[in-house]
Amino acid sequence: xxxxxxxxxxxxxxxxxxxxxxxxxxxxxxxxxxxxxxxxxxxxxxxxxxxxxxxxxxxxxxxxxxxxxxxxxxxxxxxxxxxxxxxxxxxxxxxxxxxxxxxxxxxxxxxxxxxxxxxxxxxxxxxxxxxxxxxxxxxxxxxxxxxxxxxxxxxxxxxxxxxxxxxxxxxxxxxxxxxxxxxxxxxxxxxxxxxxxxxxxxxxxxxxxxxxxxxxxxxxxxxxxxxxxxxxxxxxxxxxxxxxxxxxxxxxxxxxxxxxxxxxxxxxxx
Amino acid sequence: xxxxxxxxxxxxxxxxxxxxxxxxxxxxxxxxxxxxxxxxxxxxxxxxxxxxxxxxxxxxxxxxxxxxxxxxxxxxxxxxxxxxxxxxxxxxxxxxxxxxxxxxxxxxxxxxxxxxxxxxxxxxxxxxxxxxxxxxxxxxxxxxxxxxxxxxxxxxxxxxxxxxxxxxxxxxxxxxxxxxxxxxxxxxxxxxxxxxxxxxxxxxxxxxxxxxxxxxxxxxxxxxxxxxxxxxxxxxxxxxxxxxxxxxxxxxxxxxxxxxxxxxxxxxxxxxxxxxxxxxxxxxxxxxxxxxxxxxxxxxxxxxxxxx
Numbered sequence: 001x002x003x004x005x006x007x008x009x010x011x012x013x014x015x016x017x018x019x020x021x022x023x024x025x026x027x028x029x030x031x032x033x034x035x036x037x038x039x040x041x042x043x044x045x046x047x048x049x050x051x052x053x054x055x056x057x058x059x060x061x062x063x064x065x066x067x068x069x070x071x072x073x074x075x076x077x078x079x080x081x082x083x084x085x086x087x088x089x090x091x092x093x094x095x096x097x098x099x100x101x102x103x104x105x106x107x108x109x110x111x112x113x114x115x116x117x118x119x120x121x122x123x124x125x126x127x128x129x130x131x132x133x134x135x136x137x138x139x140x141x142x143x144x145x146x147x148x149x150x151x152x153x154x155x156x157x158x159x160x161x162x163x164x165x166x167x168x169x170x171x172x173x174x175x176x177x178x179x180x181x182x183x184x185x186x187x188x189x190x191x192x193x194x195x196x197x198x199x200x201x202x203x204x205x206x207x208x209x210x211x212x213x214x215x216x217x218x219x220x221x222x223x224x225x226x227x228x229x230x231x232x233x234x235x236x237x238x239x240x241x242x243x244x245x246x247x248x249x250x251x252x253x254x255x256x257x258x259x260x261x262x263x264x265x266x267x268x269x270x
Numbered sequence: 271x272x273x274x275x276x277x278x279x280x281x282x283x284x285x286x287x288x289x290x291x292x293x294x295x296x297x298x299x300x301x302x303x304x305x306x307x308x309x310x311x312x313x314x315x316x317x318x319x320x321x322x323x324x325x326x327x328x329x330x331x332x333x334x335x336x337x338x339x340x341x342x343x344x345x346x347x348x349x350x351x352x353x354x355x356x357x358x359x360x361x362x363x364x365x366x367x368x369x370x371x372x373x374x375x376x377x378x379x380x381x382x383x384x385x386x387x388x389x390x391x392x393x394x395x396x397x398x399x400x401x402x403x404x405x406x407x408x409x410x411x412x413x414x415x416x417x418x419x420x421x422x423x424x425x426x427x428x429x430x431x432x433x434x435x436x437x438x439x440x441x442x443x444x445x446x447x448x449x450x451x452x453x454x455x456x457x458x459x460x461x462x463x464x465x466x467x468x469x470x471x472x473x474x475x476x477x478x479x480x481x482x483x484x485x486x487x488x489x490x491x492x493x494x495x496x497x498x499x500x501x502x503x504x505x506x507x508x509x510x511x512x513x514x515x516x517x518x519x520x521x522x523x524x525x526x527x528x529x530x531x532x533x534x535x536x537x538x539x540x541x542x543x544x545x546x547x548x549x550x551x552x553x554x555x556x557x558x559x560x561x562x563x564x565x566x567x568x569x570x571x572x573x574x575x576x577x578x
């Protein structure tokens with residue numbers, strides 16, 4: 001924090017101070033929207049999100065993608081140039097967002113704002129609208145900033161922190177994120193990838209003990225039951241070596257058993 | 271195989287499929303083709319070619335499109351029977367019963383309606399006819415007979431095709447692709463999940479198996495599983511599922527043998543004995559359904575399931 005930077009006077013400093021926040025928020029918003037579109041295996045989920053609900057069904061994905069692209073372009077323009085069109089477009093973007101949110105609240109009170117994609121699924125409230133009003137104000141301030149955004153990133157001031165605090169207070173997503181961490185679905189219900197469990201298995205002690213005896217490094221069968229994922233291998237004596245990997249935690253519990261072929265009932269494929 | 275290996279590595283008991291001994295006198299489902307029927311005796315030929323002669327209880331009832339005395343059932347039709355006393359005494363008979371569950375692809379016809387259904391990636395397509403006399407009854411509980419919406423009804427298998435007679439549920443109001451997401455789970459782990467259990471005739475005749483929605487897509491090679499409006503735990507093909515019929519207080523262990531990708535899309539309630547929790551949690555083969563005391567015509571019972 002150096003208020004008396006010689007090249008800048010106080011007024012210019014204030015004007016430029018909020019640009020990092022705008023740039024970061026635009027990029028975050030774009031990334032979250034794209035993630036929502038990509039993860040949307042069930043098209044019904046989009047029906048609850050953001051201004052896209054005001055669109056007909058088949059235009060919802062293009063609308064979200066288009067919005068994300070505009071955000072990236074604006075963020076790039078603010079970061080690298082002092083060109084006025086980018087700055088005025090940012091003002092117009094946030095002013096329009098405010099209007100769209102007000103409209104959304106009036107027409108679809110059940111829909112979330114979708115500002116940060118799927119995290120913003122809570123219905124639009126006064127706080128979300130207040131946030132876009134504040135952002136419009138910040139964008140308006142930045143119009144007359146004398147420097148491109150990256151210089152402010154290089155020399156941040158306490159005004160950035162103040163801006164972040166104001167926006168955090170106005171963000172319902174933060175509470176949502178905290179709740180998601182606090183009340184995470186139990187691991188029985190969480191999807192998990194087979195390859196990640198296999199990687200954890202291969203980093204474990206029981207694997208190192210038995211890896212030398214296995215016929216193949218790829219499991220003959222693998223399946224998941226509740227919080228455990230099982231990997232079945234064959235060893236050189238044609239016995240079954242089965243590993244169970246717990247699905248929660250960075251260094252999960254790994255159990256192993258060697259089951260002789262004779263003790264198994266007749267094999268039936270499932 | 272998977273069950274034995276999982277039990278070995280986790281040091282737990284290997285469950286056995288079949289009814290819980292605490293149920294009392296077990297119900298046994300017997301199915302076959304009717305060879306001869308009289309008011310007191312029925313002779314059926316089972317799938318493996320055996321002939322079975324069973325006593326019909328005096329209180330027994332039968333269904334073949336409508337309720338009727340057992341002696342009126344047509345010879346030659348396929349029948350599934352609920353029996354007591356080690357499979358010797360018949361209590362309830364259903365002849366020619368079938369169930370059409372799936373997503374509507376097209377509806378044609380003016381008086382009699384012909385509905386084409388997509389019964390899921392493993393069961394293919396199916397065409398059923400709703401005769402004019404049944405359309406009113408069906409439309410009351412299936413108001414959206416339009417492509418993209420779900421359909422579930424019970425009918426009669428005839429030589430000319432499947433005739434739908436009764437709705438098996440109240441149609442969910444959302445399109446098949448927009449299944450509501452499950453309510454948020456609050457960390458606590460429940461070993462039993464409540465919901466409705468239904469039956470399907472897409473299983474083999476004598477099979478005691480279940481289709482479960484929450485099996486991994488890679489396990490069943492199908493992109494339609496892992497969909498349910500209930501917070502169900504993940505299980506695998508071959509896992510033993512313990513199914514408890516809350517209405518009759520019978521419990522049995524059935525192996526998961528199929529993907530419940532169609533059942534998972536139904537977020538309906540069963541009102542068999544009480545208003546149950548919403549969501550289909552398991553789809554049973556007819557034999558398993560009958561042995562749990564289920565009534566095929568009602569189509570569902572309130573159930574609790576867990577790992578067996």
